[in-house]
Amino acid sequence: MDNRDEPRYRQVAKQLRAEITSGDFKPGDPLPTEMALCDEYTISRYTAREALRILAEDGLIERRQGAGTIVADGSAVTFASPTGDFESILQYAREATFVLIDSIEADADTLRDLSLSGRYRKFTGLRRVASQAPVALNTVFVAAAFAPDNKTIDHLAESVSAWIERHHPVRIEEIEQHIDAVVLEKSQAKRLDVPTGTAALRTMRRYRDAAGKVVLLSKSLHPTGRFAYTMTMARKR
């Protein structure tokens, strides 16, 4: 079933998120109180609060001292990243899990098309939040030296770039992002469980280290309604 290594508070957050996005809780509805969550999940208050913190940071809920916790409005469908820090721009919901479909060594033609040189491992998978419909069909090319094994990447609950930085002495210095729109093909739509002909955001990101080497290249297809890209830019002074 679920990854037993995943912290309890993320599991709880995932569950609550599912109940919110599925409509069990609607915008404006009160969420269970912290003590209620403690009882329901048999967890301490700290764990309940960590779960709620995640949802609050993602803008899914609003908390008010003395009053309670309610579902924020307008966030039932999309997963937005309102903050401006490096990781949150790139990620889907914090708990989005990579579900591996396929893993092979990238062939020469593919690499040439992507302007990559060197050896790369190609992972194909879905990004899911809880057991909801996938938010993305994801293809990731990882430089061979940094590639995780299949067991590691499957059910990875963070970004691949974050995993690489934690496990290898490399630092991503720059990300180039390219976004356009496409209409999904039949096979893609099937994997994502949407009708053929649905529109999707297509993103391609190149993650480079200080030397300009592409450590990671990620291509994603996000069907409309499951994902939208949000960011805030502040003016430089």
Added chain:
Amino acid sequence: MDNRDEPRYRQVAKQLRAEITSGDFKPGDPLPTEMALCDEYTISRYTAREALRILAEDGLIERRQGAGTIVADGSAVTFASPTGDFESILQYAREATFVLIDSIEADADTLRDLSLSGRYRKFTGLRRVASQAPVALNTVFVAAAFAPDNKTIDHLAESVSAWIERHHPVRIEEIEQHIDAVVLEKSQAKRLDVPTGTAALRTMRRYRDAAGKVVLLSKSLHPTGRFAYTMTMARKR
């Protein structure tokens, strides 16, 4: 001096921040461990961690399990764009001309849908580069106080936000951008001179002044192939 009501963890965070920004701790330096902070400030580990969490969220420090906490080598990451100014986000707008189709006062329903309050003028038009096919179907809501007249906006060869800043004493401090994908409807496709059913990037941007007031709201439909969104994010300051 210090607000005595302020939570202890914020006081600690404030103190640590001061030590970092004053240069007592330099980028790459290890910060005191959690236990060391507990002793130094006579606080529990929870309180120390809350303080560190604040600094980590602000991008001032980096934490790695097992390794420790160090001062980050850049301040919070910003979106580095080639030119470093707002115009670069608009990309097409720099060389694209706004061709006015329609101009009316926005009605109450429309404003409510967009969460706008106050009076706004709604301009509909195409963005063209030279006499090529249009790169966008554009709807712009301008706060009444700043709205250009029809003659001015038609064939405007810059962004509307730039025009506003040049002609009114207002400064855009923040832009919130939302991007998703759609399939064009017949009337939209016709205007853009593409087949019905073409995919398009849909962007919505809110331009706010220092007070948070939405000065300008722009919605665009960019047909695939004519426009793609590219940006580069750098980790360093």
Added chain:
DNA sequence: TAGTGGTCTAGACCACATG
């Protein structure tokens, strides 16, 4: 006044990084 979320303590065990 009762109940909520906010802050805080004092423990504990674990995963991970480094020597």
Added chain:
DNA sequence: ATGTGGTCTAGACCACTAG
């Protein structure tokens, strides 16, 4: 092997909101 940060428990008191 040691020490770090990550997770988690079981308490407590306080600030605030609402009936």
